[in-house]
Amino acid sequence: MKFFDYANTAPKLFTTTIVNLLAAIHEHKGKQDLLIEAKSDLVSSLLDIAKIQSTGASNKIEGIITTEARLKEIVRQKATPRSRSEKEIAGYRDVLTTIHENYDYITPRANMILQLHRNLYAYSPSPIGGSYKNADNIIQETDAKGNKRVRFQPLSAFETPEAMQSLCDTFIEEVNRGEIDPLLLIPMFILDFLCIHPFNDGNGRMSRLLTLLLLYRSGYIVGKYISIEMLIEKTKDTYYDTLQQSGAGWHESENDYLPFVEYYLGIVLNAYREFSSRVELLMAKGLSKTDRVRAVIENKVGKITKKEIMDLCPDISQTTVEKVLSDLVKQGAILKIGDGRYTQYAYNRF
DSSP, X not given: OOOOOHXXXXXXXXXXXXXXXXXXXXXXHHHHHHXXXXXXXXXXXXXXXXXXXXXXXXXXXXXXXXXXXXXXXXXXXXXXXXXXXXXXXXXXXXXXXHHHHHGGGOOOOHHHHHHXXXXXXXXXXXXXXXXXXXXXXXXXXXXXXXXXXXXXXXXXXXXXHHHHHHHHHHHHHHHHXXXXXXXXXXXXXXXXXXXXXXXXXXXXXXXXXXXHHHHHHTTOOXXXXXXXXXXXXXXXXXXXHHHHHXXXXXXXXXXXXXXXXXXXXXXXXXXXXXXXXXXXXXXTTTSOHHHHHHHHHHHSSSOBOHHHHHHHOTTSOHHHHHHHHHHXXXXXXXXXXXXXXXXXXXXXXX
16 A cells, blocks of 8 residues: 655755745745735736636646637637536536535545546546546657657556545645745645546646645635646646656655655745736736836846737737737837737847
């Protein structure tokens, strides 16, 4: 049987980098709590766009995609899912909504995780939803030449139910003891969940949903306003690399959680920083729409796309953003880079 020993393992993670990350996250959390309390109407506008981005990005990592227009319609429940991909997107939307609205009442026990997995496949004819894997599986990758290699060998199907029970019991026990920062326990739990790989399909998406659930239950609700899934999708190469590093020696309980924990804390801190930036833009609504779009580009280090600008200014229509961009390019205030769907913009600092 696989055992988990967070009480003795977590204290070994207190490197200078980890301590600095934890301190920064705690500081940002305090600021966010104050902003949400003082500007609740203002920050509520971030909820819808974050939900769309989270649903799209988490599924995109697994190759489950649809058009941007269809994604928005499905997440907003204005369209019925048609394809297999759209049905899985709808399932993710529903589980995400359940977590957003009920996280205080969802204890991360094994039976509850099975229920969430069942709901993930609520629109799919596949019978796998809500059941652990019935055969051993492997995590493999394919290189540019089509050659496949095993990246990781998860726990066997036979061992999975007991391991999941042990994992959840250990996590809950350590959270209740209150001696280890939950920000350390959460990525450790997620790593172990992924190494068990308990389901035939949906492990990656479930890991990201569980990340939000556990963060929310510990008071870190930034994922409701900024898509943590999108931040992971943008850095998925690093995500997979740290997962592999921290998974080495896992079966023998000799693995090093540090690379994966450090990566995950970096994602959470990035989300808090993004939240602060977006709130600043929302509080600048007294500016003209042209000045707000210009400020977004000016404050961006490097290039930015039209979609990213629209995500940061959800109250400004696409038509208006396009007109402002065109005017700013003509004025020489910003630079246009590329054409068509690959067009990006940068502030003209010269």
